[in-house]
Amino acid sequence: MAEDLQIIKGSKTEQYESLLPQIRALLEGEPDLVANLANVAAALKEQFGWLWTGFYLVKGDELVLGPFQGPVACTRIRHGRGVCGSSWAQARTLIVPDVEQFPGHIACSSQSRSEIVVPIIRNGVVTGVLDVDSEHLSQFDEVDAKYLEAVVELLSLQVPSE
Numbered sequence: 001m002a003e004d005l006q007i008i009k010g011s012k013t014e015q016y017e018s019l020l021p022q023i024r025a026l027l028e029g030e031p032d033l034v035a036n037l038a039n040v041a042a043a044l045k046e047q048f049g050w051l052w053t054g055f056y057l058v059k060g061d062e063l064v065l066g067p068f069q070g071p072v073a074c075t076r077i078r079h080g081r082g083v084c085g086s087s088w089a090q091a092r093t094l095i096v097p098d099v100e101q102f103p104g105h106i107a108c109s110s111q112s113r114s115e116i117v118v119p120i121i122r123n124g125v126v127t128g129v130l131d132v133d134s135e136h137l138s139q140f141d142e143v144d145a146k147y148l149e150a151v152v153e154l155l156s157l158q159v160p161s162e
Contacts, residue, residue: 019044054067058088073108097140
């Protein structure tokens with residue numbers, strides 16, 4: 001198991017390409033879901049310095065806060081509410097360039113300006129989401145979507161479906 005993260009400079013793609021094998025190594029041989037979600041959130045936050053990086057897990061009709069890095073967060077989010085609940089309901093990645101323009105946005109932090117949410121899907125069912133917030137407008141794009149979806153894919157078999 002790798003426990004030292006190599007932070008690199010370079011293009012966004014180069015940063016993700018360096019980080020993905022490191023995340024894979026962090027997960028390798030570790031069966032504990034909480035430990036893995038915590039390490040992935042920390043690795044992403046360390047590499048990119050985003051405002052908030054973390055996970056919400058589906059429990060009944062709500063997303064419940066899981067491991068994260070950043071300011072205090074909303075604890076529970078209902079299905080279809082806000083960006084996270086909408087990503088869950090639509091079972092797809094949502095990129096929001098300006099959270100103030102997203103209908104029903106839940107302002108867990110007034111510092112958040114843009115957001116990307118990637119659903120964790122297991123056997124066709126959304127079991128959680130990876131949520132990333134930035135204090136900058138238009139922080140996220142299709143490059144982030146591609147690589148964050150790859151990160152979530154590494155975790156998808158670990159997140160139990162209810």
